[in-house]
Amino acid sequence: MKFLFDLFPIALFFGVFRWGEGHQDGAHALVQQYLGALIAGGTATPAQSPIILATVVGIIATCLQIGYLLLAHKKVHGMLWVSAAVIVVMGGATIYLHDENFIKWKPTILYWAFAAILLFYLVVMNKNLMKSVMGEAMKLPEAIWRRVAWAWIAFLAALGALNLLMAFVVFKGDTSAWVNFKVFGATGIFFVFIVAMGVMLSKYMQDDEQHDEQQGQA
Known part of the structure; x- marks a missing residue:
């Protein structure tokens, strides 16, 4: 369920973009009627309308995610706050300047921001954020946790x-x-990486379980 919740903005972005491509005149009419005040010069071309419309929906969907979590009194993780800030800034630039290059930079800025945060905490603060996030779900040696953090930074x-x-x-x-690529390629790469990490870590988790069993028998 959490996986689907996280994919909510991406799925809406993709769906609206695909609809806009197939109904360019309709997308252009919506942009002209409802988003003209947000666009420099007050107008965009029909070809620019699908990405502008999809970007607006992506921003709204991300804000709705945060709003839902706040109303439900659930924790809004820092990653979601960072994601929201990046899509608002880069998406806002895409809409205002009707230039899709800004939204194309958004995933890169987001990935590099997360990598920089992990690196800063690991090297400067001597704190492993991956262990903080995943430590309750699995027990791993400290050296392996550092490998996990470096693997995520590099990835x-x-x-x-x-x-x-x-x-x-x-x-x-x-x-x-x-x-x-953004919706299917990058998501697929993420999935493959997570599965590969799970396979790699399963060995250490099994070793830890065997050690606990031996300690219990002793």
Whole structure:
């Protein structure tokens, strides 16, 4: 359920963008009627309308996520606050300047921001945020927790660079192809990485369980 909740803004962004591509005149009419005041010059072209409309919906969906958690008296994790700040700033620039390049930078800024936060806490504060987040769910040796943190830092840095490569080199000028990569490619890479990490860590978790059993028998 949490996985679907986290994907809510991305799914809406993708759905609205795809609808806008297939109904460009309708998307343009909506942008002109409801978003003109938010756009520099008060107008955007029909070709720019799908990404503008999708970006607005993505911003609203992210804000609704935070609003729901606050009303339900649930914790809003720092990652969601950072994500909201980035999409509001970069999405806002996309809408105002009707330039999709800003929203294309959003995933990279987000990945690099998370990597920088993990790195800062690990190196400067001597605190492993991955252990803080996952420590209650699994027991691992301290050295392995450091490997986990470094693996996430490297992964997020690489994924941020990959997004720029896909957005501005491989799919340069093709926003539709980049959206497909963002929704399916990046999400798939995340899933594969998490599964690989789980497989790698399962060995240490099993060793820890066997150690506990031996301690209990003794």
